[in-house]
Amino acid sequence: MAELAIETTGLVKTYGDTRAVDGIDLAIERGGVHGFLGPNGAGKTTAIRMLATLIRPDAGEARVLGYDIRTQSDEVRSRVALTGQFASVDEDLTGAENLRLIAKLYGFTPKAATRRSAELLEAFGLAEAADRQVKKYSGGMRRRIDIAASIVVTPDLLFLDEPTTGLDPRSRNEVWDIIRAMVAYGTTVMLTTQYLDEADQLADKISVIDNGKIIAEGTATELKASVGSGMLHVRVMHRADRDAAREILLRELQVDVDMPADPQALTASIEDRGRVTRALTELDAAGIGLAQFSLGQPTLDEVFLSLTGKPAEPTKEEAA
Amino acid sequence: MTTDETTASAAKEVTATEAAPQASAIAHALASSERPARPSALSTSVTFGWRALLKIKHVPEQLFDVTVFPVIMTLLFTYLFGGAIAGSVSAYIAYIAPGVLVQSVLFITMYTGTTLRTDIDKGVFDRFRSLPIWRPSPLVGMLLGDAVRFIVASIVTSIVCLAIGWRPAGGVVGVVLGVALLLVFAFSLGWIWTFLSLILRTPGAIMGVASFVLMPLLFGSNIFVDPATMPGWLQAWVNVNPVSDLVTGVRALMNGEQIGSELAITLGWSAALVAVFGSLTMWKYRDPR
Incomplete structure (x- = not known):
């Protein structure tokens, strides 16, 4: 064998x-x-x-x-x-x-x-x-x-x-x-x-x-793991705040922050989870309201996206 | 809830309903499998023939073409041409009966190609091709199963001909021998259609090409009229057309006459068709689409 x-x-x-x-x-x-x-x-x-x-x-x-x-x-x-x-x-x-x-x-x-x-x-x-x-x-x-x-x-x-x-x-x-x-x-x-x-x-x-x-x-x-230790998803309350929020996240997380099709959403793959708490505090301090945020293991969807630059299941991406 | 818990609860839910797969029974089935010795080429071919018969049992409509079609052919040509060609139907029937038999059966052979194409499209042929068996056996078995359809068509045609006054001088033996010769040729011709079904993509395309091949073979022959009345160029074609030799041979056997060189010529053509189109089919079969 x-x-x-x-x-x-x-x-x-x-x-x-x-x-x-x-x-x-x-x-x-x-x-x-x-x-x-x-x-x-x-x-x-x-x-x-x-x-x-x-x-x-x-x-x-x-x-x-x-x-x-x-x-x-x-x-x-x-x-x-x-x-x-x-x-x-x-x-x-x-x-x-x-x-x-x-x-x-x-x-x-x-x-x-x-x-x-x-x-x-x-x-x-x-x-x-x-x-x-x-x-x-x-x-x-x-x-x-x-x-x-x-x-x-x-x-x-x-x-x-x-x-x-x-x-x-x-x-x-x-x-x-x-x-x-x-x-x-x-x-x-x-x-x-x-x-x-x-x-x-x-x-x-x-x-x-x-x-x-x-x-x-x-x-x-x-x-x-190749995508990072986790994915942070953030949705700002007002879409006008997105750019400002991205600036803060870029500064605090020290990683690239993506802007998906959803005009209120931001995603980033995280290497150091400790920075996330700080980044969220900074957003709050800057008066940027969040509709929702989540930190999770990357799904294979995200793996596929990062490998090919295009989603494996476009419909699912839109739904998310 | 972890993934393990999710699956466990899903499994519980599944086993609660009656018709669900049982993991333990599947494991047992895997462990209890035997591995018999590899069956012979004949045995697997016959098994595929058995499959064709099962399909006839479940879808008896597929016998429509081998029963209704020959009846229409026989009545149409006998009554349409009988008076004009031989003066009367009773005088024509001895000439036309063996011919129309050949025509009905050879015409039906092309359904072999469309059936095979449908099988390939449905994916069941992937299964057959992934089995450790003599590779041509699904095709040979299919043609063996078709032989049953051809026999049905022969019987139906013979009965109609007998009903309208055909009294073959060769008797039952002569008719059976004639049909046997016809079946050999039909089986060999079938390999053209199996090859077509592997290179063409749709049943419609296969029908089209098959009709195109069959038309000159069937109508440019001595099935309906004596070639002596035809112009020279057509006679030349009719004389080299293997179907003419087949018809002459079948006629001789059924009319109780001595069969001449037609027997050897027909068998020779059959062997050549299997050699050429059988090989082409198997070559294409290794890597279809």
Whole structure:
């Protein structure tokens, strides 16, 4: 078990003029969840499809569980499983038929396939829906049958491509619990997501990907620390006071103070928390009223903003 | 509340409802998985054929094209051309019946391409391609499943022809042999459509190109009329058209005549189609889109 789960150097995939994946280097250890975080179109799915041997890289090297994805793709395929972004089961068939189909393709006898299918349906809370066509499943059920299909034969490495996109919060929690159960068992999970809180919740290590390149890597805590020890958010009572407030904060905090789209807001990443109290006192002394202020750990939103200079989820930024 | 508490309470809430995944059962399912020996190419292909049959069971509407279409074709061409070409329907039926059978089945083959494209778009093919199986088996299995559709179309067409007076001299054996030869060719032709479905992006585009390929093959042939009446340039095409050889062969078998070089020519074309378009398909299949 010495070798890495995934090891790539200079992985490239081009579509026309677009370099969907533009030279990715990864070294992912076995066990736990590795998050692949980035906005839509960042190249996450393309990268995962290459690693799962669904598409061939144009350049670069990649080894999955020690096997070369070009020359030993069969070995890779027999040890990994993939749950795609869209339902990767046959919607016309029932849940039970889908699992039996996969089991038979792995070489189970018809009897063993039926037994395995029943066991998985039960474990994933789908026993009652076993004989219903998958197209009549809810979004959460569909995602569960998808994941169940991926573990008909327990994989050493599971690729999950945006497993919770479009799910309601309850279904999302269920998928998270499933992922945690698999990790507890010892399966390595590689997860793509555009949800920062999902990466924060699940992933042991995160690679932030943008425009086909990895722009940062580390644990959620490390990524947050790279932005500073915390973020100070201040909203002045009157927007006319903002410039004056910024001057005071610049002086007292000794760090850069950003002016977000909100005309009353100011944000700063803090290195020394002690200065915050003083800065707030100074604002009060200058007669600048505050509507609100908060000091917190930076969210991954802010990490993404500071890494790429653009928000990962613009709508969320506006709402904040 | 810390994140751990949040998840714990969420998990409690989830397990309280009946149809929820069970972490312990999932862990057990992971641990109890077996890893059987890798199945043979034949076995996985047959399994995919089984999938095609399950789809017919769940979506029986997809048999519409293989039942209604041949009936319309047969009635239309027999009654439309029968009088003009052979003087009467009863005189024409022995000539047209094997031809219309070939036409119905070959026309239906193009749905193989659109079905495959739909599968690819839905993502289920990603799953199949990520399995450690003989790579062409999903496609071979699909074409095997289609063979069932072709057989249904052949039976329907034969029944309609029999009902309007077709009495094949070759008897049941001759008709079955004729259909068998037709199925071999249809299976081989199917690889053109699988290839198209991997290089074209929409089912509509596949239909368009497939019709464009099929038109000269089906209508520029001896299916409806004896080529002797055609101008020279058209005769030249009809003579090299593999469908003409297929039709001549099927006709000979069904009419109880000695089949000539058509058998070898048809089998040769079939082998060539599989070799060329089968290889192209598998080459494209490694890296579609």
